[in-house]
Every structure is written in C-alpha cells, then in structure tokens.
Amino acid sequence: MKKTALIMAGGRGERFWPRSRQNMPKQFLSLTDDGRTMLQLTVERIQPLVGLEDIFIVTNRSYKALVREQLPSLPEGNILCEPVGRNTAPCIGLGAVYMAKKYGDAVMMVLPSDHLIKYTSLFLNTLSDACEVAEQGEHLVTLGIAPDSPETGYGYIKFQPEERLGRAFAVERFVEKPDLETAKAYLASEQYLWNSGMFIWKTSTILKNLQAYLPETYQGLCRIGESIGTEAEEQVLEREFQELPAESIDYGVMEKAGGIYILSGAFGWDDVGSWLAVGRIKRSNELGNVVEGNVVTVDTRNTTIQGSGKLIAAVGLEDMIVVDSEDALLICEKGHAGDIKKVLENLKICNRREYL
Amino acid sequence: MKKTALIMAGGRGERFWPRSRQNMPKQFLSLTDDGRTMLQLTVERIQPLVGLEDIFIVTNRSYKALVREQLPSLPEGNILCEPVGRNTAPCIGLGAVYMAKKYGDAVMMVLPSDHLIKYTSLFLNTLSDACEVAEQGEHLVTLGIAPDSPETGYGYIKFQPEERLGRAFAVERFVEKPDLETAKAYLASEQYLWNSGMFIWKTSTILKNLQAYLPETYQGLCRIGESIGTEAEEQVLEREFQELPAESIDYGVMEKAGGIYILSGAFGWDDVGSWLAVGRIKRSNELGNVVEGNVVTVDTRNTTIQGSGKLIAAVGLEDMIVVDSEDALLICEKGHAGDIKKVLENLKICNRREYL
Numbered sequence A, B: 001m002k003k004t005a006l007i008m009a010g011g012r013g014e015r016f017w018p019r020s021r022q023n024m025p026k027q028f029l030s031l032t033d034d035g036r037t038m039l040q041l042t043v044e045r046i047q048p049l050v051g052l053e054d055i056f057i058v059t060n061r062s063y064k065a066l067v068r069e070q071l072p073s074l075p076e077g078n079i080l081c082e083p084v085g086r087n088t089a090p091c092i093g094l095g096a097v098y099m100a101k102k103y104g105d106a107v108m109m110v111l112p113s114d115h116l117i118k119y120t121s122l123f124l125n126t127l128s129d130a131c132e133v134a135e136q137g138e139h140l141v142t143l144g145i146a147p148d149s150p151e152t153g154y155g156y157i158k159f160q161p162e163e164r165l166g167r168a169f170a171v172e173r174f175v176e177k178p179d180l181e182t183a184k185a186y187l188a189s190e191q192y193l194w195n196s197g198m199f200i201w202k203t204s205t206i207l208k209n210l211q212a213y214l215p216e217t218y219q220g221l222c223r224i225g226e227s228i229g230t231e232a233e234e235q236v237l238e239r240e241f242q243e244l245p246a247e248s249i250d251y252g253v254m255e256k257a258g259g260i261y262i263l264s265g266a267f268g269w270d271d272v273g274s275w276l277a278v279g280r281i282k283r284s285n286e287l288g289n290v291v292e293g294n295v296v297t298v299d300t301r302n303t304t305i306q307g308s309g310k311l312i313a314a315v316g317l318e319d320m321i322v323v324d325s326e327d328a329l330l331i332c333e334k335g336h337a338g339d340i341k342k343v344l345e346n347l348k349i350c351n352r353r354e355y356l
Helices: A038-046 A061-069 A088-103 A120-135 A180-189 A203-213 A215-228 A233-243 A249-254 A276-282 A334-349 B038-046 B059-071 B088-105 B120-137 B180-189 B203-211 B214-227 B231-242 B248-256 B275-282 B334-349
Strands: A004-008 A055-061 A078-080 A107-113 A140-145 A157-165 A168-175 A191-204 A260-267 A290-292 A295-298 A305-306 A309-314 A318-326 A326-335 B003-008 B055-060 B079-082 B107-112 B141-145 B156-163 B168-175 B192-202 B260-265 B290-292 B295-298 B304-306 B310-313 B320-323 B330-331
Touching: A004 A038, A004 A088, A038 A055, A038 A061, A038 A107, A038 A120, A055 A061, A055 A088, A061 A078, A061 B330, A088 A107, A088 A203, A088 A249, A107 A120, A120 A140, A120 A191, A120 A260, A140 A157, A140 A203, A157 A180, A157 A260, A180 A191, A191 A203, A191 A249, A191 A260, A203 A215, A203 A249, A215 A233, A215 A326, A233 B168, A233 B203, A249 B192, A276 A318, A276 A334, A290 A295, A290 B055, A295 B334, A309 A318, A309 B304, A309 B334, A318 A334, A318 B330, A326 A334, A326 B260, A326 B320, A334 B295, A334 B310, B003 B038, B038 B055, B038 B059, B038 B107, B038 B120, B055 B059, B055 B088, B059 B079, B059 B203, B059 B231, B088 B107, B088 B203, B088 B214, B088 B248, B107 B120, B120 B141, B120 B168, B120 B192, B120 B260, B141 B156, B141 B203, B141 B248, B156 B180, B156 B260, B156 B334, B180 B192, B192 B248, B203 B248, B214 B231, B275 B304, B275 B334, B290 B295, B310 B320, B320 B334, B330 B334
Parallel strands: A004 A055, A004 A107, A055 A078, A140 A260, A290 A305, A295 A309, A305 A318, A309 B330, A326 B310, B003 B055, B003 B107, B055 B079, B141 B260, B290 B304, B295 B310, B304 B320
Antiparallel strands: A107 A191, A140 A191, A157 A168, A157 A191, A168 A260, A318 A326, B107 B192, B141 B192, B156 B168, B156 B192, B168 B260, B320 B330
C-alpha cells in the first residue's frame, strides 16, 4: 500500500520568542548546528521512506509562502492550507480527505514538523514497523518515547506489555499532562510512554474513527473532500473548515478509540520545547556555553547566546539565555524559560503586536 | 581674590562601556534622572560661586567639540586643550599657567567633571570655606569624604584632628588605594578621609609647588605660559606638553608637599565609578529595578537596564546590569562590574577598535 506522510506545520509556538514570531513560528526556524530549519529536517528525514511527491504539509495559509520558500522541490499541490487553526483533529482530517481523494486508501504517517530526531535510521525502522501494523487491519498506531524523567509537559500513553502485535503494544489509555507526583509514578511503573504526537494509520482507518467520535467534523470534512478538484474547492474549504470545532486528535479520537497500538521509539527524540533545548542540542564549549554571533564572554558559564549583528558582551553570567533579534532582545534565566510567555502576554495587553 | 574653577574633563573611562567609548567618555554622558551630562552638572553646580567666564575646562583636544556642544555658553577661550593625556599634574599645571596669565593670582578650584554631588548648597559652603583657607597663605587645600565603608578603590588622606585652620584640618599624608585590611583599619581610626580629587589653591601656590616637586614639568609649563597670546602659542603647547612626564598631582605634589589642609565634606558625593552607581543614583521601582527604554520585565529584581530603541525582555533576572547601545550590548552580573574592562581588553586584542 502507498505510504504517505502528513507533516503538520501550522503551529504558532511562542516559546522561541523573539526568534519565533506570529509570522515565523518555530517549525520555520533553524535551531540546530545543521542550519536547516525544523521543517526542512523533518521532510529530509522521512524521504528514504516516502517520496517527496507523497509528502503533504498542512499549515495555516499565512505560512504557505514560507513552506514554498523552505521546500522549493515540494509540489505546490502538496501544501494543504487551513484557513484558520482548528487544532490537530481537523488538521489531520483535512490531510486524510485529500489523500483519500488522491490515493484511495494509503498508509499515512502523521508527523509534527518541529521535533528533532537524532538517529534517523532507528526512527525510520520504527516508522516502517509502525506502517506494517497500521496496514494489518484497522489499527491506530502511534510512536511513544520511553521517558527518562518525570516530565509534566508531555501527555503519556499507558501500554499493555503482554498484548503485542509485532513490535507494537496495545494501548490501554491516553492520559493528559500529569502533575509531578503522577509523572513519577508513571515513570516507576514502566508502563507509560511519552506521547510523541506521531501517528500512523490508513486514511480509511482515521476517517472511520473521525466518523465515529467526531461526526460533525467528519461531515464537514466529507463536504470538503467532495469539492476537491472542483471549481468550488477553495470556497468550500473556506466555509466548512471554519465551522469545524477545534479539537485535538488526542482528546477527540485517541482517548476514545479502541484498537490503538504503540511502538516504543529510542531514536533520540527531542521536542525542542524551549530555548533550554538549544543549550542541549547545539555544540557547547568547555564552559557549557552555546554561543553564536558577535559575542564576547567573560566569566560566563552554562549560558546560551544567540546573537545577531550587534556585539553582545556577557560578563559573569551563569545559566542564562540571551537571544537577540532585529527588534527585540530576550535575557532570561534558564529556570524561568517557562515565563517567556508572560512577556508575550504583557505585549498583548499593551497592544504591542509588532513584537508578537 | 578672584575665584576660578578648573574642571578636568579629559578622562577616558572604560567603566561605562558600551555607552562610554573612546570618543564619548563618562563625563559627557547623562547618568542621572536629570538628563544633563556629568560635565553639565559639574559646571551648573559651581556657578553660584564662580561665573561662567571664570570656569575653565581642560580636556583632550579630541573632545573640544563635545565640550562646546554641551556648554554652548562657555567662552571658547575657556576650553584648554591638551594635545595628549599626561595625567593630572600637567593638566592642572596647564590650567594654572593660563589663569596666572589671565588673572595674575587667583583662587583656583580644581574639580573632576565626572562625580555627582547630591547637596549642592552644602558642597558650595564647604568649597567657599576651602577658598578662604587657600587664600590665607600658601596652603594646598583639598576636600575629603568621610568614608562609610572600607573602599579599596579610593586613595585616602590622613588628617590631624588637633591641627585646625578654620574648618580645615592639617593633612598628615596622602596614601594610595589600600588593601581591604588596611582600609578597614583606616575606617576604624576615624583619621582618614577619601581623596575626592578636588583641590583648592591659589595659582601662585600650585605653581610654586610644581616648581619645587616637578621642576621639569614646571619649566615646560613656563614655556607654554610665555607663549600664551603669541603667534607661537599653539605650536609651543603642542611641542612642550608632549614632553611633560605623565604624573598625577597626588603622587607628584600632594604626597610630597607640606602645608596641606583638608575639609571634610558631607554633601552626598558619589564618584559614579561603575554601572553599579547608576542603580544607586537613579530612581528604582519597588523591585529595586532601574529601567529605562523599551523594556518588559518579568520576575526581575535589583537589576539596572538601560535600553535603547530595541525591545528588551528581562525574565527572571536578579542583580544584573543590561546596557544597550547602537552597536553593542552589555549583560553583566553586578558582582562582575569590575570585569567590564576584560571585555575591552579582549576587543583590543582582537583589534575590534570600532567597539572601544
């Protein structure tokens, strides 16, 4: 069966401010030493398994130009544009109806565009195994990451070690982000994996599940699907997509559906959740500093500096994040990386939208 | 007797980098809420005692345009230009020969241009008393500051509490910057004052002392003095001043001379020695932050931010100094303010003179 990929690139993350902006979200940034953007790396990574012509990018229509610029070889028709953001269930559903139209049935790998994977061959192996499971019936398949710490920022998936299908385990349930105590218990139980947000299924399977658990969304998607290739296509998409209720695939489908399988992945996954991740991912010097740009450091340790043209002199810093951009500069103590959103809230309240 | 002021404005401080530069030293910067520059405040402060026509600014000739710009009402002839920096003894001597030429003898107040004084009327009272002492004979008079901490960055002056002349005490000796233990002993003895670098004497008195303790300098100064008003003036100054040995007035004269008196001043003196001083001097908010410019703070305390046009977002900072300028940004932990010079050393070594 045809293998396809649906890469979700419509996110509007705020955690890489001031580099990420409303018109330049994280997936379009380069956050590694490699120089390529997160989206480019995601597409490149998957290509041994899926040809470029079978890779679809679903994004907000305001980012279409960015996608074309970053992926000039991708057929333009493979960029699916959401008129508005409606979370992952409508996003994935939109991909599914387009693929159903193009391929009839196909195995569809749903992938975020803003995660990093260190070991591509291990990843592709796991993904390939996942495709086999997805093809063998009407299974919803996902990849889970074996936790190495009690993270409270991720969803978790409980699996049943005794119920296997090839390399996959049956999923008992999806759970939302836990508190620290619960996360510790999950870690100790050895029966929970992190929800990576990667899914593998046949287009027919996900559409059936959407029909069962999000019937309203399914109806709207069907109307969009019928219009594909007709003159009304754009107009129908515009009208119908806005009407779809915003819903995540996790809450809307995965927490309710049966027949879910999970493959545990160990391929150096990193969701690159904040500027802290850049300190982990990029090469640091002997003092633990990750420094780029026009920078002089004196007595500075464990600090990440992303300069621009301006000279930055860092004196006596420890555990800091400094990010310069053309019009805004962030200076943040690493322990406060989660508070960058407060800066953006403040800017919103003050109606300083040019900085968002 | 005529009262005159010689304001020394030739310094090249590095401690306010990146705002202070080789072509924009500290005395030409505004470092208070007031908005006026250190030099402007110094001139303004002294005017109830000395008319503008009797105030002289001695500076490096490369700063003449800055002085004229900042003091447009000052007669141009009152700007004395050093062809090169030769420390304070030649600088003060140059002022003395010009004043001797203009006034015959006069009381001359020698004042740094880069200190702050909070209580102007108390200062002027002390200065006025000092002038009386200077006029009554051939005394070298200085103002000392009662120490409130064992500072190791200042010179100290030991006075003799039992030997008085009006409000002035006889000076036993000038001592250079002490180590911490010595500074603590000085503080405990109650017989030492900080050397403020402010001196009051007759031009005739200081010229006699220069003749006695720095005869070579004195000879050169005499040749300059003779040329004043002649066609050769500029040429003689150029030639002779370069030949003068660099020497401080403290080491060259005050540590050797007799007949020195000191008045203890309590007028809110601050030498504004580093960016730390700005955190003290300027109005801070309830979190101890002194913030100027386009700045958003989140969970930030006891931090000084001098912004420029760019938005600066400070998240989770404590005890930091952030100074933005057009081409360079400083981020410095307050305890490391003394290390800013290391940044400049680094820039010199790398021959990045555009930032000095």
